[in-house]
Amino acid sequence: MEKLEQLYEGKAKKVYATNDPDFVIVDYKDDATAFNGEKKGTIVGKGVINNRLTNHFMKMLEENGIPTHFVKEISDRETVVKKVKIIMLEVIVRNIAAGSFSKRFGVKEGVILKQPSIEFSLKNDDLGDPLINTSHVLALGLASAEDIAKIKEYAFKVNALLKNYLLKFDIELVDFKLEFGKTSDGKIVLADEISPDTCRFWDVHTHEKLDKDRFRRNLGGEEHAYQEMLKRVIGD
Ligand code: UDP
Numbered sequence: 001m002e003k004l005e006q007l008y009e010g011k012a013k014k015v016y017a018t019n020d021p022d023f024v025i026v027d028y029k030d031d032a033t034a035f036n037g038e039k040k041g042t043i044v045g046k047g048v049i050n051n052r053l054t055n056h057f058m059k060m061l062e063e064n065g066i067p068t069h070f071v072k073e074i075s076d077r078e079t080v081v082k083k084v085k086i087i088m089l090e091v092i093v094r095n096i097a098a099g100s101f102s103k104r105f106g107v108k109e110g111v112i113l114k115q116p117s118i119e120f121s122l123k124n125d126d127l128g129d130p131l132i133n134t135s136h137v138l139a140l141g142l143a144s145a146e147d148i149a150k151i152k153e154y155a156f157k158v159n160a161l162l163k164n165y166l167l168k169f170d171i172e173l174v175d176f177k178l179e180f181g182k183t184s185d186g187k188i189v190l191a192d193e194i195s196p197d198t199c200r201f202w203d204v205h206t207h208e209k210l211d212k213d214r215f216r217r218n219l220g221g222e223e224h225a226y227q228e229m230l231k232r233v234i235g236d
Contacts, residue, residue, distance in 0.1 A: 001025075001080060011037060012050070012197060021083065022184060026051075028077045032197070034216040036128050043215060048076045049226045050195035055079055056234055057162065057194040064161050066154055068190040069181060084181025084191050087143050090121040090129060091151060093159045094175035098200055099213075101175070110207065116159050118152060123179070150188050151180050158190065166201070169232040171210065174200035196226050 003025050004017040014027040028047035033040050051073065058070035071080040094117045097107040101117075120137060121129040137143050143151070155178055163173040176199035179192035192198070196211040203210060210229050214222040230236070 001074075003078075012047075013193070018080070023071060023080050024083045025074070026079050026081055028193075032212065032215050032222075034212070036125055039216070041215060043222050043226060045223060046197070046226055049230045050193055050197055051077050051079055052234060053195050053230060054193040057165075058190070060165060061158060061161060061190065064157075066158055066161070066190055067187060069183075081191070082181075082183055082189065084183055084189060086123070086179055086181045086191060087147065087151070087188075088123040089132070089137065089142060089151075089179070090123055091155050091178040091180065092119050092121065092175060093117070093155050093178070094119075095159070095163060096172070096174040096200075096202075098174050116156060118155055147182075147188060154178075154180070154188070154190060162194070166233075167204070170204040171229075171232060172202040172204050172207075174202055176200070196229050201229060 001023065002019040004019060006014055007017050007024065008015040011033045012029055012031060014029065016025040016027065018025055028051040030042050030044055030046045031040070032043045032046065055070060055073045058068045062068050062070065069081040069084055071082060073079050094101055095113060097111040097113060098109045101107065102109045120132050120134070122132045123129060134148050137148060138145060158178060159173070166173050176194065178190060180188050181191035182188055199211060200213060201210040202208065209219065210225045212222070214220065214225050
Protein backbone atom coordinates (compact mmCIF):
# COMPACT_ATOMS: atom_id res chain seq x y z
CA MET A 1 0.00 0.00 0.00
CA GLU A 2 1.32 3.43 -0.97
CA LYS A 3 1.25 6.46 1.36
CA LEU A 4 -0.04 9.42 -0.64
CA GLU A 5 -0.99 13.02 0.24
CA GLN A 6 -1.88 14.23 3.73
CA LEU A 7 -5.66 14.52 4.08
CA TYR A 8 -5.87 15.97 7.57
CA GLU A 9 -3.80 16.96 10.58
CA GLY A 10 -5.39 16.72 14.02
CA LYS A 11 -3.98 17.47 17.45
CA ALA A 12 -2.34 14.06 17.93
CA LYS A 13 -2.39 12.40 14.51
CA LYS A 14 -2.01 13.01 10.80
CA VAL A 15 -4.06 11.11 8.24
CA TYR A 16 -2.79 10.23 4.76
CA ALA A 17 -4.52 8.92 1.66
CA THR A 18 -3.41 5.64 0.11
CA ASN A 19 -3.73 4.23 -3.39
CA ASP A 20 -6.85 2.37 -2.18
CA PRO A 21 -9.88 4.65 -1.53
CA ASP A 22 -11.14 2.34 1.26
CA PHE A 23 -7.98 2.74 3.39
CA VAL A 24 -6.03 5.59 4.99
CA ILE A 25 -2.82 5.71 7.04
CA VAL A 26 -2.76 7.36 10.48
CA ASP A 27 0.54 8.75 11.77
CA TYR A 28 0.77 9.39 15.53
CA LYS A 29 2.57 12.53 16.77
CA ASP A 30 4.25 13.31 20.10
CA ASP A 31 2.28 16.60 20.35
CA ALA A 32 0.10 16.84 23.44
CA THR A 33 -2.76 19.26 24.01
CA ALA A 34 -5.25 19.73 26.82
CA PHE A 35 -8.17 21.98 27.70
CA ASN A 36 -9.36 22.17 24.12
CA GLY A 37 -5.91 23.03 22.75
CA GLU A 38 -5.16 25.79 25.31
CA LYS A 39 -2.25 23.84 26.86
CA LYS A 40 0.31 22.58 24.37
CA GLY A 41 3.41 20.45 24.80
CA THR A 42 5.30 17.35 23.75
CA ILE A 43 5.38 13.95 25.37
CA VAL A 44 8.49 12.29 23.93
CA GLY A 45 7.69 8.82 22.57
CA LYS A 46 3.92 9.24 22.94
CA GLY A 47 3.18 8.71 19.24
CA VAL A 48 4.93 5.35 19.16
CA ILE A 49 3.30 4.20 22.40
CA ASN A 50 -0.22 5.32 21.44
CA ASN A 51 0.09 3.65 18.03
CA ARG A 52 1.21 0.35 19.55
CA LEU A 53 -1.24 0.37 22.48
CA THR A 54 -4.21 1.39 20.31
CA ASN A 55 -3.53 -1.41 17.84
CA HIS A 56 -3.04 -3.93 20.62
CA PHE A 57 -6.40 -3.01 22.18
CA MET A 58 -8.19 -2.87 18.81
CA LYS A 59 -6.99 -6.41 18.00
CA MET A 60 -8.15 -7.71 21.37
CA LEU A 61 -11.56 -6.07 20.86
CA GLU A 62 -11.92 -7.45 17.29
CA GLU A 63 -11.20 -10.93 18.63
CA ASN A 64 -14.06 -10.38 21.05
CA GLY A 65 -16.68 -9.29 18.53
CA ILE A 66 -16.24 -5.49 18.31
CA PRO A 67 -15.85 -4.30 14.70
CA THR A 68 -12.99 -1.77 14.42
CA HIS A 69 -11.24 0.26 11.74
CA PHE A 70 -7.89 -1.45 12.41
CA VAL A 71 -6.15 -3.08 9.43
CA LYS A 72 -2.35 -3.26 9.87
CA GLU A 73 0.48 -1.61 11.80
CA ILE A 74 3.11 -0.60 9.22
CA SER A 75 5.68 1.20 11.41
CA ASP A 76 6.30 2.47 14.94
CA ARG A 77 3.96 5.39 14.39
CA GLU A 78 1.89 4.41 11.36
CA THR A 79 -1.15 2.19 10.91
CA VAL A 80 -3.42 1.39 7.99
CA VAL A 81 -7.08 1.77 8.96
CA LYS A 82 -10.36 1.53 7.08
CA LYS A 83 -11.53 4.86 5.77
CA VAL A 84 -14.68 5.80 7.69
CA LYS A 85 -16.97 8.76 8.02
CA ILE A 86 -16.55 9.76 11.67
CA ILE A 87 -19.77 10.19 13.64
CA MET A 88 -19.20 13.60 15.25
CA LEU A 89 -19.66 12.40 18.83
CA GLU A 90 -17.25 11.71 21.66
CA VAL A 91 -18.60 8.67 23.48
CA ILE A 92 -17.47 8.64 27.11
CA VAL A 93 -17.85 5.62 29.39
CA ARG A 94 -17.01 5.80 33.09
CA ASN A 95 -16.48 3.30 35.90
CA ILE A 96 -15.05 5.66 38.52
CA ALA A 97 -15.82 9.36 39.02
CA ALA A 98 -13.09 11.71 37.73
CA GLY A 99 -12.52 14.87 35.70
CA SER A 100 -15.55 16.66 34.32
CA PHE A 101 -17.96 14.10 35.86
CA SER A 102 -16.64 14.84 39.35
CA LYS A 103 -16.88 18.58 38.74
CA ARG A 104 -20.35 18.52 37.15
CA PHE A 105 -22.00 16.29 39.74
CA GLY A 106 -19.96 17.17 42.83
CA VAL A 107 -18.67 13.62 43.29
CA LYS A 108 -15.16 13.06 44.68
CA GLU A 109 -12.60 11.66 42.26
CA GLY A 110 -12.19 7.95 42.90
CA VAL A 111 -15.78 7.18 43.88
CA ILE A 112 -16.78 3.88 42.24
CA LEU A 113 -19.99 4.31 40.23
CA LYS A 114 -22.95 2.00 40.98
CA GLN A 115 -22.90 1.03 37.31
CA PRO A 116 -20.92 2.22 34.27
CA SER A 117 -22.23 5.49 32.78
CA ILE A 118 -22.25 6.71 29.20
CA GLU A 119 -22.45 10.23 27.80
CA PHE A 120 -21.99 11.93 24.46
CA SER A 121 -20.23 15.19 23.59
CA LEU A 122 -20.48 16.96 20.28
CA LYS A 123 -17.06 16.76 18.58
CA ASN A 124 -16.58 20.48 17.99
CA ASP A 125 -13.51 22.30 19.36
CA ASP A 126 -14.94 25.77 18.65
CA LEU A 127 -17.86 24.97 20.95
CA GLY A 128 -15.68 23.18 23.53
CA ASP A 129 -17.16 19.72 22.90
CA PRO A 130 -20.50 20.37 24.68
CA LEU A 131 -22.43 17.56 26.34
CA ILE A 132 -25.28 16.41 24.05
CA ASN A 133 -28.23 14.07 24.67
CA THR A 134 -29.74 11.52 22.27
CA SER A 135 -32.71 13.75 21.49
CA HIS A 136 -30.25 16.46 20.37
CA VAL A 137 -28.29 13.90 18.33
CA LEU A 138 -31.48 12.85 16.51
CA ALA A 139 -32.69 16.46 16.07
CA LEU A 140 -29.34 17.46 14.55
CA GLY A 141 -29.22 14.35 12.35
CA LEU A 142 -25.80 13.37 13.69
CA ALA A 143 -26.81 9.70 13.95
CA SER A 144 -29.97 7.57 13.68
CA ALA A 145 -31.71 5.89 16.62
CA GLU A 146 -30.36 2.59 15.29
CA ASP A 147 -26.82 4.00 15.16
CA ILE A 148 -27.10 5.31 18.72
CA ALA A 149 -28.30 1.92 20.00
CA LYS A 150 -25.36 0.15 18.28
CA ILE A 151 -22.87 2.72 19.59
CA LYS A 152 -24.13 2.29 23.16
CA GLU A 153 -24.05 -1.49 22.87
CA TYR A 154 -20.47 -1.47 21.52
CA ALA A 155 -19.26 1.15 24.02
CA PHE A 156 -20.45 -0.84 27.06
CA LYS A 157 -18.99 -4.05 25.56
CA VAL A 158 -15.65 -2.31 25.00
CA ASN A 159 -15.77 -1.18 28.62
CA ALA A 160 -16.39 -4.67 29.98
CA LEU A 161 -13.69 -6.24 27.78
CA LEU A 162 -11.05 -3.56 28.34
CA LYS A 163 -11.70 -3.28 32.07
CA ASN A 164 -11.22 -7.02 32.60
CA TYR A 165 -8.25 -7.14 30.25
CA LEU A 166 -6.41 -4.31 32.06
CA LEU A 167 -6.97 -5.79 35.51
CA LYS A 168 -4.53 -8.55 34.52
CA PHE A 169 -1.85 -5.83 34.46
CA ASP A 170 -2.99 -4.22 37.73
CA ILE A 171 -4.55 -1.30 35.85
CA GLU A 172 -7.90 0.20 36.70
CA LEU A 173 -9.93 1.59 33.78
CA VAL A 174 -11.43 4.77 35.25
CA ASP A 175 -13.01 6.25 32.12
CA PHE A 176 -12.36 6.65 28.40
CA LYS A 177 -13.49 8.30 25.19
CA LEU A 178 -14.39 6.42 22.02
CA GLU A 179 -15.18 7.56 18.50
CA PHE A 180 -17.13 5.56 15.95
CA GLY A 181 -17.25 5.77 12.17
CA LYS A 182 -19.22 4.36 9.26
CA THR A 183 -17.54 2.39 6.51
CA SER A 184 -18.51 2.88 2.86
CA ASP A 185 -20.96 -0.05 3.22
CA GLY A 186 -22.73 1.62 6.17
CA LYS A 187 -21.33 -0.49 9.00
CA ILE A 188 -20.55 1.17 12.35
CA VAL A 189 -17.00 0.47 13.52
CA LEU A 190 -14.84 1.61 16.42
CA ALA A 191 -12.35 4.22 15.14
CA ASP A 192 -9.77 6.73 16.46
CA GLU A 193 -7.53 5.57 19.31
CA ILE A 194 -7.54 3.87 22.71
CA SER A 195 -4.51 5.17 24.58
CA PRO A 196 -3.34 7.07 27.67
CA ASP A 197 -4.41 10.21 25.75
CA THR A 198 -8.03 9.09 25.69
CA CYS A 199 -8.40 6.90 28.79
CA ARG A 200 -7.79 7.32 32.50
CA PHE A 201 -5.65 4.44 33.76
CA TRP A 202 -4.81 4.09 37.47
CA ASP A 203 -2.57 1.58 39.19
CA VAL A 204 -4.90 -0.77 41.07
CA HIS A 205 -2.93 -0.63 44.32
CA THR A 206 -1.43 2.89 44.51
CA HIS A 207 -3.96 4.70 42.25
CA GLU A 208 -0.96 6.29 40.53
CA LYS A 209 -2.12 8.01 37.33
CA LEU A 210 -0.72 6.37 34.18
CA ASP A 211 -2.32 8.67 31.60
CA LYS A 212 -2.58 12.19 30.19
CA ASP A 213 -3.84 13.63 33.47
CA ARG A 214 -0.13 13.85 34.41
CA PHE A 215 0.26 16.40 31.58
CA ARG A 216 -3.14 18.11 32.06
CA ARG A 217 -2.51 18.65 35.77
CA ASN A 218 1.25 19.35 35.57
CA LEU A 219 2.05 16.33 37.75
CA GLY A 220 5.22 15.49 35.78
CA GLY A 221 6.37 12.01 34.79
CA GLU A 222 4.11 11.74 31.75
CA GLU A 223 6.80 10.06 29.61
CA HIS A 224 7.34 7.47 32.33
CA ALA A 225 3.59 6.89 32.71
CA TYR A 226 3.13 6.19 28.97
CA GLN A 227 6.18 3.88 28.98
CA GLU A 228 4.84 2.07 32.03
CA MET A 229 1.51 1.42 30.23
CA LEU A 230 3.38 0.00 27.22
CA LYS A 231 5.59 -2.13 29.44
CA ARG A 232 2.71 -3.56 31.46
CA VAL A 233 0.38 -4.28 28.56
CA ILE A 234 2.73 -5.25 25.71
CA GLY A 235 5.82 -6.03 27.74
CA ASP A 236 8.53 -3.75 26.32
N1 UDP B 1 -11.41 12.57 26.82
C1 UDP B 1 -10.79 12.59 25.58
N2 UDP B 1 -10.93 13.70 24.79
C2 UDP B 1 -11.68 14.77 25.14
C3 UDP B 1 -12.32 14.73 26.40
C4 UDP B 1 -12.16 13.63 27.21
O1 UDP B 1 -10.13 11.64 25.20
O2 UDP B 1 -11.77 15.74 24.36
C5 UDP B 1 -11.27 11.40 27.69
C6 UDP B 1 -10.40 11.68 28.91
O3 UDP B 1 -9.07 11.27 28.67
C7 UDP B 1 -11.04 10.81 29.97
C8 UDP B 1 -12.51 10.70 29.55
O4 UDP B 1 -12.55 11.05 28.18
O5 UDP B 1 -10.47 9.52 29.96
C9 UDP B 1 -13.42 11.59 30.35
O6 UDP B 1 -12.95 12.90 30.35
P1 UDP B 1 -13.69 14.07 31.14
O7 UDP B 1 -15.05 14.26 30.57
O8 UDP B 1 -13.62 13.80 32.60
O9 UDP B 1 -12.92 15.38 30.72
P2 UDP B 1 -11.61 16.07 31.28
O10 UDP B 1 -11.68 16.03 32.76
O11 UDP B 1 -10.49 15.28 30.69
O12 UDP B 1 -11.73 17.44 30.69
